[in-house]
Amino acid sequence: MTQDPWMTVDYYEKKAEEEQEVEEAPPGETHGADAKPKILLMGPKRSGKSSIQRVVFQKMSAHETMFLGNTQSLDIKYVANNDYVQFQIWDFPGDYDPANDKLMYNGEMVEATSIFTGVAVLVLIVDAQEDPIDEQLGGLVNVVKNACLVNPKLAVEIFIHKIDGDLYLTDEPKEECLRNVQSYINAALSWSNTDIRLRYHLTSIYDHSIFDGLSKVVQLLIPQLPTLENMLNALISEGKEPYDDHSASIFRLSNGTVLYLRQVGSYLALVCLMQADHFNDKEGLIEYNVNCFKETLGEVFRPLPMPRPRRKVISDVVARTMCFPCVRRTSHGCLCVWTMFQLGVRSVQAFCLVRGYSGVAAGSVSVVVVVVTLIVGFPF
Numbered sequence: 432m433t434q435d436p437w438m439t440v441d442y443y444e445k446k447a448e449e450e451q452e453v454e455e456a457p458p459g460e461t462h463g464a465d466a467k468p469k470i471l472l473m474g475p476k477r478s479g480k481s482s483i484q485r486v487v488f489q490k491m492s493a494h495e496t497m498f499l500g501n502t503q504s505l506d507i508k509y510v511a512n513n514d515y516v517q518f519q520i521w522d523f524p525g526d527y528d529p530a531n532d533k534l535m536y537n538g539e540m541v542e543a544t545s546i547f548t549g550v551a552v553l554v555l556i557v558d559a560q561e562d563p564i565d566e567q568l569g570g571l572v573n574v575v576k577n578a579c580l581v582n583p584k585l586a587v588e589i590f591i592h593k594i595d596g597d598l599y600l601t602d603e604p605k606e607e608c609l610r611n612v613q614s615y616i617n618a619a620l621s622w623s624n625t626d627i628r629l630r631y632h633l634t635s636i637y638d639h640s641i642f643d644g645l646s647k648v649v650q651l652l653i654p655q656l657p658t659l660e661n662m663l664n665a666l667i668s669e670g671k672e673p674y675d676d677h678s679a680s681i682f683r684l685s686n687g688t689v690l691y692l693r694q695v696g697s698y699l700a701l702v703c704l705m706q707a708d709h710f711n712d713k714e715g716l717i718e719y720n721v722n723c724f725k726e727t728l729g730e731v732f733r734p735l736p737m738p739r740p741r742r743k744v745i746s747d748v749v750a751r752t753m754c755f756p757c758v759r760r761t762s763h764g765c766l767c768v769w770t771m772f773q774l775g776v777r778s779v780q781a782f783c784l785v786r787g788y789s790g791v792a793a794g795s796v797s798v799v800v801v802v803v804t805l806i807v808g809f810p811f
């Protein structure tokens with residue numbers, strides 16, 4: 432029996448709905464004074480706008496996006512994962528042109544001017560796998576011009592998207608693509624006196640780059656961000672180390688147990704699960720036991736001194752060392768150079784100037800050097 436391909440599409444779309452963490456935006460709350468800040472996703476058809484939204488905010492796997500259909504009308508979703516950062520994502524139909532196209536949402540007409548007002552970031556998606564890439568950019572530049580007429584303070588982020596696959600295996604083609612897009616858009620916008628905030632990101636849903644890019648976009652919607660950064664910097668600069676030997680975390684779980692985490696090394700934590708009765712009022716005892724554990728742990732991992740039998744050292748050195756004496760006659764006498772190779776590792780040279788050349792002198796110094804090497808061991 433052959434499988435109906437539309438069944439597959441339905442299956443994935445239904446699954447995506449089930450996994451949805453974001454909410455459908457309620458009608459009437461999408462714009463206006465109290466509306467949440469907006470992320471506007473615009474770009475050519477099939478450039479990946481809906482995929483980005485689904486992968487980042489709805490936990491859809493990148494491969495499942497292959498079954499997404501075309502976006503026919505405006506799709507608005509609310510993202511409210513916590514009390515502090517809440518925003519809406521507007522996913523536009525492909526090739527939407529605010530100057531000429533009509534846009535509907537929930538049966539109501541959306542005025543083109545209302546799209547760009549308020550706190551908003553315009554994210555333009557460029558399909559990096561579409562050749563030639565320039566053909567998409569004319570339309571995007573027009574969108575930027577229209578948007579900036581309505582809201583000259585609008586932040587514009589360009590996602591050079593689908594920067595993956597055989598075309599972009601190395602950094603060189605990625606950088607070349609970025610340069611082409613940048614030079615085209617900068618040249619096309621050079622007429623404008625407005626202070627457009629343009630940033631470029633290379634993104635793909637098949638790696639972390641799309642999360643990096645959208646995270647930078649979301650940060651633009653948080654006016655408190657500089658204050659938060661200052662607070663965090665102040666917290667860290669209070670002490671040299673954010674954690675010390677006494678750092679611990681205690682979680683009282685609802686099943687009557689306590690989860691106790693304690694630092695025992697730079698990258699190592701001791702995690703204990705204990706009955707709350709055993710934990711209460713016994714912090715001194717627990718502290719003592721943890722310290723004993725830490726000390727013993729140190730003992731267990733302390734490197735043991737290596738026993739080195741002298742005979743073994745000597746035979747090793749002999750096996751690995753080759754000594755090449757080389758004699759040069761100079762005006763002051765005779766320069767003897769002993770080059771000792773520790774095979775495959777390093778070489779060391781010993782120099783000795785012997786007054787008045789004498790084969791016996793050179794030979795005896797040579798013997799001394801070899802004997803010293805054997806007794807003391809090779810110096811490296």
Ligand SMILES: Nc1nc2c(ncn2[C@@H]2O[C@H](COP(=O)(O)OP(=O)(O)OP(=O)(O)O)[C@@H](O)[C@H]2O)c(=O)[nH]1
Nearest residue numbers: 477478479480481482496497501502525593635636
């Ligand atoms: N290789 C690759 N393909 C992607 C990437 N992102 C999206 N795609 C694919 O691009 C195709 C179109 O994705 P959509 O998200 O439907 O594109 P769209 O821009 O919303 O399309 P319209 O609704 O027609 O405007 C799908 O087959 C996705 O799997 C990406 O980063 N890399």
